[in-house]
Amino acid sequence: MNLKKLTGLILILVMVLSLSACSSADKGGTKKKFIMGIDPEYPPFSYMDDQGAYTGFDVEVCKAVCDELGWELEVFGVNWDQKLVQLDANECDCVWSGMTILDSMKEAGYVISKPYFYNSQVLLVKEDSGIASSSDLAGKDVAVQLGTSGEALLNEDLADLAATFGNVVTCDSFLKCFTELAGNAVDAVFVDLPVALSYTKENAGYTIIDEELGAEEYGIAFRSGDKELCSQVDDAIQKLVKNGTYKKIADKYPDIVDNLIFLNQ
Amino acid sequence: MSFFSMMLKMSEGLSKTCAIFFLTLLFSLPLGMLVALMRMSRNRFISTVTRGIISVLRGTPLMLQLLAVTYGPYYLFGFSVSRNKLIPVVIAFAINYAAYFAEIYRGGIESIPKGQYEAAQVLGYSRLRTFLRIILPQVVKRIMPSITNEVVTLVKDTSIAFTVSYQEMFTIGKQIANSQTSFLPFVVAGIFYFAFNAIVDFGMGRVEKRLNYYR
Structure with missing residues (x-):
């Protein structure tokens, strides 16, 4: 009886240890992955270029933000009328694609970045x-x-x-x-x-x-628990504005420059 | 928005869902028979062409066919896009379902033993009369379960009409889901489709029973 219990305990210990070993290996090896949710049919903010890769003003800024923070960027095309459901389902970490900030989003608890576009x-x-x-x-x-x-x-x-x-x-x-x-x-x-x-x-x-x-104004939506993530992104964008990278990206999209809040303050 | 007012709003779209459903059946059931007869034609040319058409209609998504029927004429010939979306929707649905029905009819007709045709010939029945009085009544009985299958699928497929901005029940549900940031309209849609299909199931079951006169 005692032997059985002991074996059971050891087995449990082995399982728990191997599990924790798994997760620590995952964290150590790769960079943090940041999944950006976009509407792939929304030029000039987010669209597919001639080579079939996602690009646009928002995508380029997000790329620069990820470079700044040392994250790995993954772009994910959401179904626009389901975007917040997909965000909640962890299919992406943010919705960042010329998204209008609505009061109903804030009421529903989503964390919204500083507005960046009129x-x-x-x-x-x-x-x-x-x-x-x-x-x-x-x-x-x-x-x-x-x-x-x-x-x-x-x-x-x-x-x-x-x-x-x-x-x-x-x-x-x-x-x-x-x-x-x-x-x-x-x-x-x-x-x-x-x-x-x-x-x-x-x-x-x-x-x-x-x-x-x-x-109205455009902003980036994060899940309700992601306040810290939101402020990290907000801060990174401000850095890009200060060092001129933001302006450089914006100049590629002359149609929208006049309405970018950070460049017209 | 309360659950009840949601249901009320979405039931407005239900009449449009019903319009797709009944009009599609009205056109595709007879059209399917025509296609089935062409498919079984002794003329090699007609049967091969029909076979090709059926294979395209069954091999491509209904959603693409819907887009092709609605916007194709504009992109190819510069025709205006129809303002009344029910027209292209019913055309696309009827053609698509006719292809499926045709194959079901063919299966039914070919399952009747050859001996019956020979017996009818001996009795002096013409070919048309043989088909209408002897073959068809048996075919209808045999294919009823498969037809019910397609009809039930059609109820659910009506939601695809959304893709060409036809304001049927599911489209309205999506709009409400959006403006309310709520999942509830999809629950309502599920209830509606299930109730619709329960009625279809019941009706088709009754028809099948009525046709069961030999047992």
């Missing part, structure tokens, strides 16, 4: 449509991407405006919103200013209605 929502229309202001869109159809702040605005703050539209069509990507507009299935796309700017630059025949409908 944004506004605009309406993109075809040049020859004769639409010059949001009031011209009465009875017309407007597309918006599901899970974006534009969609939230149309449901809440701009619900009165949205009620004058014929239909609000929610697409699951901006590409589809723009295809709907190009194919005349909708009359306007309600979209973040930088996305609209980069689209009008690359595609002729579109124009942005000069009317800012919702002012």
Whole structure:
């Protein structure tokens, strides 16, 4: 009986020791991995370049932050309308992809970084449509991407405006919103200013209605327990701003430079 | 938003889900029979082409076919994208399901022994009459379980219509999930789909029982 107990105890000890040996080996060998959650279809902040690698302003800044902190960066394309669920599920360590800071995120307990970008929502229309202001869109159809702040605005703050539209069509990507507009299935796309700017630059025949409908800021979202991680990233970004790396990255994306908070203080 | 008001909001989209479901069945069940007959045609050309089409329709995701039907005409020929998304959705679903139904019909028809055709011929039945009065009634009985399978799958597949921004029940659920940062709408969606399929199951079970007249 005693012998049995003793054997059992030894076995348990062996198991526990081997387990702890495993985990310490893991920590010692490799660098800390930082998984960045992005919307891979959100130029110029995060998108796939011609070689098929993820790039964009946010991705480059995150790369610089990881270099600064000695982390290994892994970029993970999230399903944008599920981004916070995927964050909670540990599929990524942050959502950093031109993400609008919403009050509901803070209420839900997510840790949000310092805002880094001023944004506004605009309406993109075809040049020859004769639409010059949001009031011209009465009875017309407007597309918006599901899970974006534009969609939230149309449901809440701009619900009165949205009620004058014929239909609000929610697409699951901006590409589809723009295809709907190009194919005349909708009359306007309600979209973040930088996305609209980069689209009008690359595609002729579109124009942005000069009317800012919702002012907001971009930030990075972390899980509720990750306050320390958030301040590490915030501090690293400030270092990059001071040593000029941030400016160097920003200069590659002239469309958005004017709205970057850290460069325009 | 309370659980109840969530269900209320999502049930608005349920009518659109039902529209996809019933219209798809309405078009794909007869279309499938046509395709099955073409597939079994003695003309080698027709049967080979039909076989190729079925293989493409079954070998590619419904989601891609949906995108192709909705946006393909615009990208290829510059046609306008349809404002009423129900049209491309039902076209894509009906074609896709017709391919599956066709193979089920074919399996049923080919399972009938050759002797029955010969017996009918001896009795002076024409080929059309043989098919309609003798073969088809037996085929329908035999394929009912497989058809039920497809119909149940169709209920769940309606959620794919989301990909071309058709505002059916699941799309609305996703929108609520987003704005409320809540998982509850997916629970509601699960309940809706299950209830829908429970009704389908019951209905198809009744039909099967009615057809069971030889036992």
